[in-house]
Amino acid sequence: MIENRNDDWLDRQLRDDARAPLEDQGFTNRVMSALPPAAEAWLKPALMLGGTALGGFLATVLAPVGTMVIEGARQLGHFQSFTPAIAMLFAMTAILVVAGYVLAED
Amino acid sequence: MPPAPASSDADLILAVLERDDRRAFAEIVRRHQSQVRTVLRRLTRGDAGLADDLAQETFILAWRNLRHFRFEARFSTWLYRIAFNAWQSDARKRREVLLDTDDDERPLLEVAAPEEGVDSVSRMDLERALATLSDGERAAIGACYYADLSHEEAAQALGLPLGTVKTHILRAKAKLRARLAPPEDKR
Numbered sequence: 001m002i003e004n005r006n007d008d009w010l011d012r013q014l015r016d017d018a019r020a021p022l023e024d025q026g027f028t029n030r031v032m033s034a035l036p037p038a039a040e041a042w043l044k045p046a047l048m049l050g051g052t053a054l055g056g057f058l059a060t061v062l063a064p065v066g067t068m069v070i071e072g073a074r075q076l077g078h079f080q081s082f083t084p085a086i087a088m089l090f091a092m093t094a095i096l097v098v099a100g101y102v103l104a105e106d
Numbered sequence: 107m108p109p110a111p112a113s114s115d116a117d118l119i120l121a122v123l124e125r126d127d128r129r130a131f132a133e134i135v136r137r138h139q140s141q142v143r144t145v146l147r148r149l150t151r152g153d154a155g156l157a158d159d160l161a162q163e164t165f166i167l168a169w170r171n172l173r174h175f176r177f178e179a180r181f182s183t184w185l186y187r188i189a190f191n192a193w194q195s196d197a198r199k200r201r202e203v204l205l206d207t208d209d210d211e212r213p214l215l216e217v218a219a220p221e222e223g224v225d226s227v228s229r230m231d232l233e234r235a236l237a238t239l240s241d242g243e244r245a246a247i248g249a250c251y252y253a254d255l256s257h258e259e260a261a262q263a264l265g266l267p268l269g270t271v272k273t274h275i276l277r278a279k280a281k282l283r284a285r286l287a288p289p290e291d292k293r
Contacts, residue, residue, distance in 0.1 A: 017232050030162060
């Protein structure tokens with residue numbers, strides 16, 4: 001019985017001590033200034049998207065299908081009707097955008 | 107726009123994850139700093155400087171790993187686990203930490219002066235008494251009373267068998283009872 005009473009007292013002491021508020025005293029500012037700079041948050045996706053765009057450009061210029069894509073861009077520039085070349089241009093653009101988005105999200 | 111004071115931890119975490127919202131993270135730190143620093147002060151035997159360094163490390167690790175937080179558990183429980191790991195890792199660097207044995211022979215550090223406006227005498231006594239416990243006993247008391255974890259959660263957080271945690275709690279309380287008699291027994 002005495003042990004139970006002592007236990008209650010001890011439990012209360014420990015829990016009161018745990019709940020006693022500790023003044024911040026600049027601690028939060030110290031933590032925030034030690035966080036990695038915000039630039040890192042956008043740098044990685046930007047590098048990935050840039051890399052994907054560069055890869056897409058090189059693939060367009062160098063790959064055999066590239067001439068068709070370039071032709072699609074030319075036809076689109078002249079407001080021609082929806083040709084297979086324009087469809088190919090849209091498909092390539094969509095693939096690059098999706099790939100870049102997936103990489104950036106990862 | 108600063109986060110609303112009434113935002114839940116989950117709202118703040120989502121703001122950090124979705125928008126890299128540092129004000130939201132600052133609010134998280136403000137909310138939890140007191141308890142995290144207190145539990146680390148008890149674990150480090152009252153070394154306030156070391157405890158604050160470990161608390162800072164805890165919040166930075168939380169920031170880096172926030173993406174891995176699963177909303178199934180309380181955020182504070184997750185945070186305490188990081189704090190315990192930081193303490194154990196630091197203590198291992200300094201010396202071997204034996205969480206499952208007694209080690210009462212170590213010298214005590216000077217206990218930091220208590221904060222203003224609290225029951226100074228009993229807090230000081232409690233800090234001194236807690237500092238005499240072994241690492242394992244102090245960790246178990248820290249987990250179950252200061253971090254408010256269940257015995258099972260404490261065992262998981264500390265990497266100890268459940269039975270060992272229970273034994274540490276029993277022994278620690280027996281030692282604390284012996285050092286800190288209730289007020290009526292002091293007469």
